[in-house]
Ligand SMILES: [Zn+2]
């Protein structure tokens with residue numbers, strides 16, 4: 001199943017994610033040693049659109065008058081590590097015809 005090239009690609013992706021997590025903006029990191037499919041915006045890969053890459057998550061913040069208001073995440077593209085399952089099993093899109 002795993003040929004050397006695929007392993008190298010996977011390792012490269014993990015390395016890129018690691019580098020981003022280490023040198024990128026820190027937000028709520030530091031728990032668990034497992035490589036999580038987490039974007040730089042702090043949301044899971046599953047919350048990002050597969051095609052556009054936009055983050056669908058919403059975050060709450062304290063608005064005026066102490067009311068809580070929900071704003072959608074302004075992340076436009078997933079930047080975190082890609083799980084190997086995603087690399088080896090790309091989504092199969094139905095033909096557009
Ligand atoms: Zn994101």
Ligand SMILES: [Zn+2]
Nearest residue numbers: 041043055073
């Ligand atoms: Zn997000």
